[in-house]
Amino acid sequence: MELKFILEAILFSAQKPLSLKEIRDVFSGAPEHAEADETVRGLRKIKEEELAAALEQLATEHEAAGRSYRLACVAGAWQFVTEPAYAPWLKALVGHKARPPRLSQPALETLAIIAYRQPVTRTEVEQVRGVAVDGVMQTLLERGLVSHVGRAEVVGRPMMYGTTPAFLEYFGLRGLDGLPDAGELRRLPIEHPHTLATADGLATPPPEQLSLSAEALTGETGDAGGLPAPLLAPPAEATAEPPVDPDAAPSPAPAQPENPQTTATEPETEHEHPGTSEGN
Secondary structure (H helix, E strand, C coil), X not given: CCHHHHHHHHHHHCCCCEEHHHXXXXXHHHHHHCCCCHHHHHCCCCCHHHHHHHHHHHHHHHHHHCCCEEEEEECCEEEEEECHHHHHHHHHHHCCCCCCCCCCHHHHHHHHHHHHHCCEEHHHHHHHHCCCCHHHHHHHHHCCCEEEEEECCCCCCCEEEEECHHHHHHHCCCCHHXXXXXXXXXXXXXXXXXXXXXXXXXXXXXXXXXXXXXXHHHCCCCCCCCCCHHHCCCCHHHHCXXXXXXXXXXXXXXXXXXXXXXXXXXXXXCCCCHHHCCCC
């Protein structure tokens, strides 16, 4: 029993595309359903490289036979697919599944930049396109064609984007190696952000650089540093209080000047508010 025919039977009966790991799991579990078949047991520990080679051979034979279907690998998973020429009859049989609306030209351009330069930040995409891509990026995220793949090791740690398996399925690609050659897009230079231009690598200057020099405050060089006179500190002799002698007699309190207009016997006159009189 040849390996390629076993794979053909598995994929023909599968309800979904199968990856190499999933196919290998099928071979690992097959001995549980065989009584004493040495062939089944011998293929229990088959390697993925052997499976990939057999699948490639099977795909080549189906393509050369010119049948209505072929074996294809999309997004790393293998499945049988019908040729596009037979689509009208198949739609009449199983119905037509509405696909999401087509991507706009800006969305395709943004998606191409991400596919060829991933992982890439939104700012780097905008440098290549020359326009803002906020709305387009949100559309690609909602469609599941791109996703977050980490953060860049630069100032602010912006989010980085990359394509998803849904991107490969949308364009019918086996992997990113199947992308058309776009060397010019890959070689387009992108300026990456650098660290902040600060004093000694700090976000703010050191405290000693922010404080005024003592020379400018005290005026040791004869220049007051451009400060007005009221801002300069007075000499220490002018603010010092004289020493107090404990044996000295207390000095009499200075006499208060007599104000002839306001004396203790002068009665305080009351002014009547016109709005509170009884006549109103």
